[in-house]
Amino acid sequence: MSKENPLQPTENALTFMLRLENNQELAGECEKTDLEGRLEIAKNMDLEISESELRRTITMWDYAGGWHKWLSYGRIDQASDDLPDLFPDFQVTEGDKKDFNENGFLILRNVASKEEIEKYRPVVRNCLELYNTQYSHEKEQGAFLQTKNLRMRNPAARKFTTAPRFGKIAADLLGVDSVRIYHDQALYKEAGGSKTAWHQDKLYYPLDTDKVVTIWLPLVHVKREMGTMHFAKASHKKGYLGFQPIGEEAEDHFTEHIQKQGFEIFESPDLNVGDATVHHGWVLHGAPPNLTESNREALVIAYYPDGTRLLSPVNVYQERVLKYMYRELNPGDLANGSTNHVAYP
Numbered sequence: 001m002s003k004e005n006p007l008q009p010t011e012n013a014l015t016f017m018l019r020l021e022n023n024q025e026l027a028g029e030c031e032k033t034d035l036e037g038r039l040e041i042a043k044n045m046d047l048e049i050s051e052s053e054l055r056r057t058i059t060m061w062d063y064a065g066g067w068h069k070w071l072s073y074g075r076i077d078q079a080s081d082d083l084p085d086l087f088p089d090f091q092v093t094e095g096d097k098k099d100f101n102e103n104g105f106l107i108l109r110n111v112a113s114k115e116e117i118e119k120y121r122p123v124v125r126n127c128l129e130l131y132n133t134q135y136s137h138e139k140e141q142g143a144f145l146q147t148k149n150l151r152m153r154n155p156a157a158r159k160f161t162t163a164p165r166f167g168k169i170a171a172d173l174l175g176v177d178s179v180r181i182y183h184d185q186a187l188y189k190e191a192g193g194s195k196t197a198w199h200q201d202k203l204y205y206p207l208d209t210d211k212v213v214t215i216w217l218p219l220v221h222v223k224r225e226m227g228t229m230h231f232a233k234a235s236h237k238k239g240y241l242g243f244q245p246i247g248e249e250a251e252d253h254f255t256e257h258i259q260k261q262g263f264e265i266f267e268s269p270d271l272n273v274g275d276a277t278v279h280h281g282w283v284l285h286g287a288p289p290n291l292t293e294s295n296r297e298a299l300v301i302a303y304y305p306d307g308t309r310l311l312s313p314v315n316v317y318q319e320r321v322l323k324y325m326y327r328e329l330n331p332g333d334l335a336n337g338s339t340n341h342v343a344y345p
Contacts, residue, residue, distance in 0.1 A: 012047040013057035017067050019045075030070065038070060063183075063325030064339050065149030068131040080155040083123070084116050086163035088344060092172035100173045104236035104283030105229075105266070111169065111217070112274040121219045123156045124299055128186045145188040150299075151181070152339060161301055166215050167344030170303035173278060174211045178306035180340045182212065183325075189227055189296040195289045196227070198254035199246040201302065202281035206318035206326075207335055208309045210239065212281030212302065218271045219297040226296040228268035229277050232258050232284035239282055243315055254284055306342055308335045 020027050030038045035051065042049050058067045090111055100106045131147045150157035161184040171179045182205060189196075202212050222228055232254075235241075241257065244250035258265070263284070268277055279285055281302075290296050312331040313319040322329070326337040 010049065010053045010057060012042070013049045013054050014061065016042045016045070016047050016049060016054075017057065017061075017070070020070065021066070035071060059146075061320060061324055062148065063321055063323075064327060064337070065152035065183075066339075068147065068149070069153070071131060080159040083119055083156055083159055086112065086116065086160070086165040088164040088168035090165055090169055092169055097173060097175070100278065100280070103231070103233050103266070105231040105233075105277060105279040105285070106173070107268060107271075108169070108276045108278060109272070110274050111165070111215075111276045114273045117217075117219055117273045120156075120160045121297070123154075123160060124150065124186050124219060124297075127153045127157050128188060144193070145190060145295075146185060148183060148185045149339065150184055150186060151341065161299070162341050162343050164344050166217075166301055167303065167342075169276075169278065170213045170215065170301075171305075171344050174213055174303070174305060176211065176305040178345060179303040179343050180306050180308075180336065181343050182207075182302040182304055182340065184299065184301040187298050187300055189287070189290045189298075191290060191293045191295060193227070193290040193296070195251075196287040197246050197248065197251035198232070198258070198284050198286040199244070199250055200241060200282055200284060201279075203240070203243070203245070203315070204317045204321065205281065205302075205304070206311045206313050206322050206331070207304055208311045209304060210282060211308075212304050214279050214281070214300060214302045216277045216279070217299045217301070218273065218275065219299060220294070221273055222271040222296055222298075223292065224267070224270055225291045226294065227287040227290045228271060229279070229285055229287050230268065231266045231279060232263040233266055235261070235263050236280040236283040241282075241284070245317070251286070258284065301343075303343060304335070306336070309333060310335045 020030060030041060039049055039051065055071060058071060062068055096106055127150045128145055128147045131153060132145050151161040167179050201214055205212060216229060244253050310326055310329060310331050310333050313322050326335060329337060
């Protein structure tokens with residue numbers, strides 16, 4: 001028997017999601033019931049789907065961010081008025097820009113105050129609890145608890161993830177006037193979680209630019225034992241290093257490559273609440289296991305310059321991004337998808 005392809009959604013689940021997108025009456029009906037009720041509605045449409053199949057399909061294919069809500073009772077009705085504004089008042093220095101361009105990463109202290117993060121942490125946690133697509137008994141040891149595109153979930157999450165303070169940091173480091181969000185995600189590495197293999201983020205992005213930057217913002221005090229980020233210094237200058245999706249093969253491949261190239265490994269120090277790491281889309285990075293009894297909680301936001309155009313996909317991941325994130329857009333078009341919000345100015 002052939003092994004099931006984890007990237008392949010079930011036809012029924014994908015069909016159900018597309019019908020929900022295009023049928024407001026059906027969507028309204030499904031919003032009034034729970035997950036079990038939605039699966040029953042699908043069954044009555046001759047689309048029998050298991051919860052596991054639906055979760056897998058949404059996890060792998062919901063690049064636009066609109067499908068995750070069907071895994072819960074609907075969107076969280078959470079107000080944003082009482083949450084702090086994160087104004088673009090953090091100053092990136094010329095030294096910061098030089099270090100980022102030279103090394104491909106940066107540690108920034110006090111990007112946000114402890115009080116600001118403590119206000120927003122429950123917002124992220126609520127999204128994770130409602131929209132996380134994995135069961136605890138389904139996760140492999142070390143797997144992330146993950147929720148993508150929090151900005152699509154509710155106004156409170158959108159206020160945090162699209163904050164101009166973070167967008168300005170990205171624009172300043174990329175040397176551009178304006179940036180868009182590629183995606184955002186909550187990533188919780190659970191207690192005892194295994195290492196994160198070496199990888200390059202830009203492998204997955206069908207964007208006609210090398211100017212991609214990711215901000216990794218811890219929501220708790222992250223000690224080294226929890227698995228702080230590791231970077232291969234200056235590896236971004238080599239650009240694309242081959243089709244190596246994150247996993248064991250990539251770990252072995254890039255470990256050997258790092259040794260051959262003589263890249264220095266930088267191990268991030270302890271990070272306080274409000275600190276951040278920032279890294280270039282091509283820099284090799286990973287993280288050791290979480291050896292503590294606490295979750296390593298982080299918000300991750302990736303940015304690219306406004307005005308960037310789409311490339312023709314060169315791998316299956318980029319094909320999915322083009323089809324499901326940049327809907328109705330084609331290679332050569334401006335990468336201004338409806339969900340790729342301008343984050344600064």
